[in-house]
Amino acid sequence: MRRFLTYLSGLVVALVAPTTLQAKDEQMLDLANARGCFICHQVAADNSGGKPLGPSYQEVAVRYRDDQQAFDQLLDRVIHGTAYRDQKWEGKVAMRFMPPNVNVSREEAAALVRWIIDLDVDQKTVERLQRHDNMLRLSSLSGCNICHRVEPVTESRVVPLAPSFREIAGRYQVNANAKSDLVDSVLKGTQGGTRMWENVNMRFMPPNVNVRDEDAAALVDWILSLETKGLAKHARVPAQRPVKKP
Ligand code: HEC
Ligand code: HEC
Known part of the structure; x- marks a missing residue:
């Protein structure tokens, strides 16, 4: 079936005026x-299906396409693999490094890297990806990452300190x-009298005193914009929100 579909998609591409771009993409x-x-x-x-093993090629394109050194660096990484201690996609992917791709010739790797860097990415996706990167940075600078992760914990024995941003x-x-x-x-901060989040280790969130109002607003906007497809269903919004008064 798969073979048949591949054959069929090849046929469609062949019939529907194959521009050079399509031909190159297929190849x-x-x-x-x-x-x-x-x-x-x-x-x-599209990262709705949980954490992927490696970054998507569109993400790689958005990150590196304006960087003149990127081609040589990426070529080297595809051939020799990436370093365990120098994670480029920390927090976004489930693997810590890419092993060397020993079955790829230098020419093939060069063609693949060129193609990845030049991938067409629509402006909306570019903005979404750049915003995500900026917000990850802000969340880390604001100390949120000490307790929160973006992705829900999937290891059954681990109880996280705080709910993941996707669950929120x-x-x-x-x-x-x-x-x-x-x-x-x-x-x-939250008060902790009524626990709003049950499946976490901390009873409440302390006030984030050194976060500016506009940064808090930007972070919350971003958190609420995160993809929630595929999440386990969560308890409803607590009726009483025991937020501390200033
Ligand atoms: C076993 C899993 C695996 C395979 C197979 C794999 N990659 Fe990767 N790749 C990764 C991971 C994980 C990263 C992110 C590494 C990091 O965070 O530093 C990555 C990163 C990359 C990057 C970006 C590197 C950077 O510095 O940002 C490129 C480009 C890439 N891979 C291309 C390829 C190509 C082309 C192939 C096939 C020839 C391939 N990968 C095969 C796991 C893999
Ligand atoms: C010291 C740990 C800690 C830090 C740092 C922290 N949080 Fe929290 N956060 C928590 C805990 C624990 C909860 C669950 C609160 C509860 O159940 O009352 C929570 C809940 C939340 C909620 C949901 C609140 C609700 O009303 O349901 C949001 C949104 C949130 N955090 C965002 C952030 C952001 C943004 C930052 C960084 C500026 C941050 N947190 C920093 C521990 C932390």
Whole structure:
């Protein structure tokens, strides 16, 4: 069936005026597939299915396409693998490093890297990816990462300190008042009398005293915009929100 579909898609491309771009894409997709790249990577930057093993090629394109040194560096990394201690995609992917791709010739690797860097990414996706990177940085600078992760914990024996940002999105996205409530929670902390989040190790969030109002608002906007497809269903928004008064 798979073979038949591949055959069919080849046929469609052949019939529907094959522009050079399509032909090149087909060729590179085949090569990446044959060399095992898709065991860990995908092309589209849609990260709704949990944490992927490696970054999507669109994300790689957005990060490096304006960087003149990128081609040589990426070529080297594809051939020799990436360093365990120098993670480039920490927090975004489930693997800490890429092993050397020993079955790829230098020419093939060069063609793949060129293709990845030049991938077409629509402006909306570019903005979404750049915002995500900026917000990850802000969250780390603001100390949120000490207790929060973006992705829910999947290891069954680990109880996280705090709910993941994706779970927070899952609980509050439908609620129209969510934004101001959550900004309040972030700035003033939560009270802990009524536990709002059951499956976490800390009973409440302390006030984040050195976070500016506008940064808290930007972080909450971002958290609420996170993809929630595929999340386990979460308890409803607590009726009483025991936020501390200033
Ligand atoms: C076993 C899994 C695996 C396979 C197979 C794999 N990669 Fe990767 N790749 C990764 C991971 C993990 C990263 C992110 C490493 C990091 O965070 O530093 C990565 C990163 C990359 C990057 C970005 C490197 C950077 O410095 O940002 C490129 C480009 C890339 N891979 C291309 C390829 C190509 C082309 C192939 C096939 C020839 C391939 N990968 C095969 C796991 C894999
Ligand atoms: C010291 C640990 C810690 C830090 C640092 C921290 N949080 Fe929290 N956060 C928690 C805990 C624990 C909860 C669950 C609170 C509860 O159940 O009352 C929480 C809950 C939240 C919620 C949901 C609140 C609600 O009303 O349901 C948001 C949003 C949030 N945190 C965002 C942030 C942001 C943004 C930052 C960084 C500026 C941050 N947190 C820093 C521990 C922390």
